[in-house]
Amino acid sequence: MSDVQLRTRAWFGDAPLTIGFPPTWKVVELGPEDEPTMTADELRERLRHPIGSRRLADLAIGKMKAVIIVDDLTRPTPAADLLPLLIDELRRAGMPGRAMTVLVAGGTHPPASREDMAKKVGPHLPAEVRLLAHDSRDDLVDLGRSPGGLPLQVNRTVMDCDLKIGVGCIYPHPIAGFSGGAKIVLPAVCGLETARTMHDYLRGSRERGGSIHTELRRDMIAVARTVGLDFIANVTINHRRQISGLFAGDLVEAHEAGVCAAQKMYRVPLMPQADIVVADMYPFDTSWQFAQDRGMWPIERAGPEASRVVIAACPLGMGTHELFPVASPLWSRITRRLSHFRLADLDRPLEKLRTVLTLIRQTQHRLLVLSPGLKPDGLMGVFPRAQWFGEWATLRAALEARHGKKPVTVVVYRCAPLLLPATAERNQEVGAQAQTLTTHPSSA
Secondary structure: OEEEEEEEOOOOOOEEEEEEEOOOOEEEEEOOOOOOOOOHHHHHHHHHOOEOOOOHHHHOOOOOOEEEEEEOOOOOOOHHHOHHHHHHHHHHOOOOHHHEEEEEEOOOOOOOOHHHHHHHHOOOOOOOOEEEEOOOOOOEEEEEEOOOOOEEEEEHHHHHOOEEEEEEEOOEEOOOEEOOHHHHOOOOOEOHHHHHHHHHHOOOOOOOOOOOOOHHHHHHHHHHHHHOOOEEEEEEEOOOOOEEEEEEEOOOHHHHHHHHHHHHHHEEOOOOOOOEEEEEOOOOOOOHHHHHHHHOHHHHHOOOOOEEEEEOOOOOOOOOOOOOOOOOOHHHHHHHHHHOOOHHHHHOHHHHHHHHHHHHHHHOOOEEEEOOOOOHHHHHHHOOOOEEEOOHHHHHHHHHHHHOOOOOEEEEEOOHHHOEEOOHHHHHHHOHHHHHHOOOOOOO
């Protein structure tokens, strides 16, 4: 038996998961570079020497109120490892805990519950530090329009504080190129109409993990500067969802340094010739909404006859999103998108058509989905040709029934939402990874 060790249930146990294949099958495992977890002392040292910025403790001198903006549970950022260090920096400047707020910001996602916020910030947040959840429909300040023309509404708590810190994670993103940086402001702490207009109007990257020098990113940066984002603490993570790199300081310079590191750490070769393609959705496997949105690229690149396997625990089920509700039937999602049609869309009709065609194509895949947290009827409501499995043994049996005992090639993309496929020119350059990982179990 050829075993691959994965992880599953991000934020809900982060437990090990073993998947096995017949010994005659060639198994290739591809994933992030296995970088070590940074210690608290190493993280503290990075904060003391930020990129393109004065030290946070120096920025905090004379400030009255600080807000630390962190992303929500749909993102894998281990904020609990950073918050005590950031709070120590603020205390160093003489700021009391009662003057600090941690804001859990999810853009247009539903406001985080108390339980979700506790998971994100961890058990050691001082009691005097206020903990709040952003609501894209309530308690907003109107700031007019952004340089890109967006109606700009921003969380009132953010605007009431005179020191603003953003905490996030850097990984490939389908529109922003890469997450992190100014994205913790736009759209994370903005109102619903701001986020909706941003997605409708501004041009972003044309590919997942593409350029961060786009119209969309320029407006994100301009809005973050307008709001007054003083400092960011962005991280890269390893396959255990632990911090492998910290990029702290200026919202542009520190972010760009983190993107360079992420491009190296997360790049893997493509194996379109594989007979079986496995997309492991950890650490975006909290719900199908974000697993599908972030990690389906290996499925899209698989050969026409390949078996397509998705592993996503989905303890929160299908999930939800105000702008892109995955649980809606396909026709409903297309109708919803067309209902937000603007005249500005006319200058890029092919881009809009590609989005619709991608939605249609995804629903036609014959997926084999390992997801104990999903109900079969919910999954098949949006992927009618999918097969649902609650345990690996039955899914493996289905693969053996199709492929038999003859030699086949399996490629497992571990942490698929984090990975960045190599371009054709670089595929050979990074292909050595596949040789070193073939059939070798990995530590979870």
